[in-house]
Amino acid sequence: MESDTRSRILDAAENLLVQHGLDGTTLRMITTAAHANLAAVNYHFGSKEALIEAVFRRRLTWLNQQRIAALDALETEARGAPLKPRQIVESFFGVAIRMAAENQGGRTFMRLLGRIYTEPSEFVRSFLAEEYAVVIARYKAAFFKALPDVPQEEFLWRFHFMMGALSYAVSGPDALRILGPIDDTDPEALYSRLMSFLIGGLRAPLPEIHSQPVKKPRAKRAA
Amino acid sequence: MESDTRSRILDAAENLLVQHGLDGTTLRMITTAAHANLAAVNYHFGSKEALIEAVFRRRLTWLNQQRIAALDALETEARGAPLKPRQIVESFFGVAIRMAAENQGGRTFMRLLGRIYTEPSEFVRSFLAEEYAVVIARYKAAFFKALPDVPQEEFLWRFHFMMGALSYAVSGPDALRILGPIDDTDPEALYSRLMSFLIGGLRAPLPEIHSQPVKKPRAKRAA
DNA sequence: TCACCATTAAAACGTTTGTTTGAAACTGAC
DNA sequence: GTCAGTTTCAAACAAACGTTTTAATGGTGA
Numbered sequence: 001m002e003s004d005t006r007s008r009i010l011d012a013a014e015n016l017l018v019q020h021g022l023d024g025t026t027l028r029m030i031t032t033a034a035h036a037n038l039a040a041v042n043y044h045f046g047s048k049e050a051l052i053e054a055v056f057r058r059r060l061t062w063l064n065q066q067r068i069a070a071l072d073a074l075e076t077e078a079r080g081a082p083l084k085p086r087q088i089v090e091s092f093f094g095v096a097i098r099m100a101a102e103n104q105g106g107r108t109f110m111r112l113l114g115r116i117y118t119e120p121s122e123f124v125r126s127f128l129a130e131e132y133a134v135v136i137a138r139y140k141a142a143f144f145k146a147l148p149d150v151p152q153e154e155f156l157w158r159f160h161f162m163m164g165a166l167s168y169a170v171s172g173p174d175a176l177r178i179l180g181p182i183d184d185t186d187p188e189a190l191y192s193r194l195m196s197f198l199i200g201g202l203r204a205p206l207p208e209i210h211s212q213p214v215k216k217p218r219a220k221r222a223a
Numbered sequence: 224m225e226s227d228t229r230s231r232i233l234d235a236a237e238n239l240l241v242q243h244g245l246d247g248t249t250l251r252m253i254t255t256a257a258h259a260n261l262a263a264v265n266y267h268f269g270s271k272e273a274l275i276e277a278v279f280r281r282r283l284t285w286l287n288q289q290r291i292a293a294l295d296a297l298e299t300e301a302r303g304a305p306l307k308p309r310q311i312v313e314s315f316f317g318v319a320i321r322m323a324a325e326n327q328g329g330r331t332f333m334r335l336l337g338r339i340y341t342e343p344s345e346f347v348r349s350f351l352a353e354e355y356a357v358v359i360a361r362y363k364a365a366f367f368k369a370l371p372d373v374p375q376e377e378f379l380w381r382f383h384f385m386m387g388a389l390s391y392a393v394s395g396p397d398a399l400r401i402l403g404p405i406d407d408t409d410p411e412a413l414y415s416r417l418m419s420f421l422i423g424g425l426r427a428p429l430p431e432i433h434s435q436p437v438k439k440p441r442a443k444r445a446a
Numbered sequence: 447t448c449a450c451c452a453t454t455a456a457a458a459c460g461t462t463t464g465t466t467t468g469a470a471a472c473t474g475a476c
Numbered sequence: 477g478t479c480a481g482t483t484t485c486a487a488a489c490a491a492a493c494g495t496t497t498t499a500a501t502g503g504t505g506a
Contacts (some may be wrong), residue, residue, distance in 0.1 A: 005483080019343055023246035027464065037485050042465060044483095115341055118334075118390070120242055120397040129401050136402055154416070156402050161420045164391025165384040167341070174343040178352050179359055179379050192430035193377070197384045204423020207415035228453080250494065260455055265495060267453095451504085459496065464489100471484070476477105 006044045008034040013055050014105065018112040022052060022121065053127050056116070059099075059109045060128075064135040066095045071138055082146045086199055092139055093166055093198060094191070100170045101187030107170070114167030154206060162198050169194045229267045231257040236278050237328065241335040245275060245344065276350050279339070282322075282332045287358040289318045294361055305369045309422055315362055316389055316421060317414070323393045324410030330393070337390030377429060385421050392417045 012034035016025045027048055031038045045051040070091035074083050100110035116124055143155050168175060169190060176182050184190065235257035239248045250271055254261045268274040293314035297306050323333035339347055366378050391398060392413060399405050407413065 021244060021246060021342065021344075023244060024344075026462080028462085037483095038464095039466080039486090040484075048464065111341075117401075118338055118394040118398045119244070120395070121244075121247075125397060125400070132401050140403070153405060156399075156405050157413075157416050158420055160391055160399060160402060160405075161388040161417065164387040164389070164394075165424070166387070167391070168383055168387025171341040171387075172343070174348065175341045176379075176383060177348065178340075178355050179383060180363070182376060182379050182383075186432075189430075189432045190380075192432055193380050194384065196427045196430040197381055197424040200427020201388070201420040201424035204419045207412075207419040209409075209412045209415055249492080251492085260453095261494095262456090262496080263454075271494065448506085449504105450506100452502090454501065455499080457497085457499100460494100462493070463491080465491105466489070467487085469485085469487105471482105473482075474480100476479090 005034070005036050005040055009036055009041060009044065009051070010055055010058060011105065013051055014108050014112060017052065017055065018108050018115065021115075022119070022124075049123055053123075056113070056127065057131065059106070060113065060131050063095060063099060064131060066099075067092055067135050068138055070095060071142060075142070083142055085143070085146050085202060088139065088142050088146060089162070089198055089202055090195065093162065093194070096166060097169070097187070097191045097194060101191065110170040111172050114170055117163065117167060150206070158202055161201060165194065165197060165201070228257070228259050228263055232259055232264060232267065232274070233278055233281060234328065236274055237331050237335060240275065240278065241331055241338065244338075245342070245347070272346055275347075279336070279350065280354070282329070283336065283354050286318060286322060287354060289322075290315055290358050291361055293318060294365060298365070306365055308366070308369050308425060311362060311365050311369060312385070312421055312425055313418065316385065316417070319389060320392070320410070320414045320417060324414065333393040334395050337393055340386065340390060373429070381425055384424060388417065388420060388424070 009030060013025070013030045016029050016033060019025075020029070027041050028038060030051075031040055034040075041048065041051055045054055071088075074087055074091060096110060099106040101107070116128070119125075139159075140152070140155070143150075143159075144152060147155070173184055176184055232253060236248070236253045239252050239256060242248075243252070250264050251261060253274075254263055257263075264271065264274055268277055294311075297310055297314060319333060322329040324330070339351070342348075362382075363375070363378070366373075366382075367375060370378070396407055399407055
């Protein structure tokens with residue numbers, strides 16, 4: 001019988017981590033919220049770091065599997081033909097947005113993931129890189145096949161920018177309050193808005209890089 | 224004579240905060256790095272929170288003043304005519320990117336700012352909102368004048384997405400390593416890349432929001 | 447030289463941190 | 477009912493935290 005104390009702790013930790021950060025969240029806060037004993041964390045997970053890793057792995061593995069499955073489906077349907085850039089972007093970011101929209105837990109996790117992504121903590125990056133490795137490779141390949149004339153580097157940068165936009169998109173009402181009163185209660189609208197923005201950014205004309213010789217004098221459409 | 228212990232502490236804190244976060248950075252780490260006594264922080268700033276606030280205010284006020292000055296210059300030149308959306312975006316984000324490109328301190332600060340922006344800590348948001356209030360109002364107005372048919376809400380969301388992209392753009396090599404080896408040593412190239420992306424996202428067709436009645440059945444160019 | 451002020455220094459303050467301990471409580475199998 | 481194995485519990489651990497205190501230091505004007 002899978003102890004449900006374990007998952008109560010995971011849920012509580014997820015909620016508190018997104019609210020107070022990695023170091024700001026204490027084991028006592030977590031165990032109190034989970035109605036568990038303080039020692040339960042070290043018993044079930046071994047250490048605080050191990051708990052944090054478990055919080056991320058629990059949903060991130062599933063998320064990236066969904067992404068790969070989505071890409072598989074697209075590629076099967078395409079029968080070897082290159083995918084449209086829009087399809088690729090939608091499958092990658094759509095899974096994330098959908099996860100954030102479906103239930104409160106997914107929403108919390110996506111916020112947490114967006115926050116953690118830029119955290120330079122070494123133990124975080126080690127398992128993040130591990131979790132992302134295969135999915136990034138797959139999407140990189142799909143993209144290069146779709147747009148062979150767009151330099152890999154250019155795509156990676158845009159992908160990176162898109163991750164930033166996604167992170168802020170799910171960051172919750174806290175960050176938004178700085179800009180003034182905005183309604184963020186409609187996940188469907190958020191999905192549409194973010195997708196428009198991402199596709200627009202992705203298809204923007206390639207920049208002219210002045211630091212090194214540019215092949216074509218005129219900027220051209222990327223997609 | 225302005226104590227230079229004070230500014231040594233500010234510099235050290237800036238560097239350590241971006242690396243370890245707000246709670247992960249201790250006063251002992253800061254004072255050691257600044258070659259100052261532990262008590263110096265409480266003497267010069269009063270508390271750890273006050274120090275953090277000083278770290279942000281030192282550069283953020285200047286940054287937003289630059290933004291307002293840039294907008295002033297544009298509007299003077301336009302003589303009452305609406306600005307181009309591209310000009311507005313370039314003046315807002317260009318200042319930031321330029322700050323990150325000019326020296327190591329500016330680069331560190333922009334990374335720190337991008338990280339802190341989504342932090343739901345109350346004391347952080349209170350002075351962040353205060354610092355951003357006027358500049359946001361000015362840019363909101365300029366934008367509404369430039370694109371009167373684009374709903375305010377739509378613009379705010381896109382602005383928010385753009386902030387996310389900027390945050391990740393300056394987030395440094397740490398986050399990038401997840402995507403694989405990318406060269407981020409060229410600030411000029413980064414500027415061009417981000418600008419292309421932002422303008423592309425900004426000018427994307429308005430999304431169709433299905434949750435509520437949409438005025439126009441066909442998506443139209445936002446700019 | 448003296449007194450005055452701002453700054454630095456070392457030491458200690460009470461809390462809180464993650465972790466460990468050893469006993470108690472519970473579980474299912476025989 | 478007993479016993480092994482798992483899980484929970486209260487209590488304590490050393491270490492590190494932000495802050496405070498008190499004394500020493502260094503320079504400036506009278």
